[in-house]
Amino acid sequence: MPRVANWTHCRMTLIGDAAxxxxxxxxxxxxxxxxxxxxxxxxxxDLPYDQAFAAYEQLRRPRVERIIKLGARTNSNKTAGPVGRALRDLVMPTAMKLINPEKMAWQFDHHIDWDAKAAQLT
Incomplete structure (x- = not known):
């Protein structure tokens, strides 16, 4: 999917798949x-809407773009030809044992502190 340059226009902002x-x-x-x-x-x-929209995008964009990039890499790895598929199927059981789950924790252990005030941009 193409990158959306700006998530916000006036009093409207995009969220979810739209952004x-x-x-x-x-x-x-x-x-x-x-x-x-x-x-x-x-x-x-915590913020006036114009500042809130800018803060929201600043908070979210790095994380979601990292996840999108990882998904694109995963997709390109899934298009192996017949030889690649055979090699993948042979190597995958061993590779899965070597994967460090802590390396991927950033995707699944994300925490949002609801009680923390949203920071005003400077």
Missing amino acids: HAASSSSGQGASIAAESAVELARCLR
């Missing part, structure tokens, strides 16, 4: 949409 559509192979689309909803609500609670 940051993740590949279905990432398994993260609904999760990052829910995270974005919580962050937007927190920003709207």
Whole structure:
């Protein structure tokens, strides 16, 4: 999916797939949409709407773009030819034992501190 340059225009902002559509192979689309909803609500609670929209995008864009990039990489790895598929199927059981789950924790252990005030941009 193409990158959306600006998520906000006047009194409207994009959220979820409208702002940051993740590949279905990432398994993260609904999760990052829910995270974005919580962050937007927190920003709207604490800041005037124009500042809230800017803060929301600044908070969310790095994380969602990282997830989208990872999904694109996963998609390109899934298009192996017959020889690549055979090699993948031979190597995958061993590779899965070597994966460090802590290396991928950033995707699944994301925490939003609801009680923390959304920061005003300077």
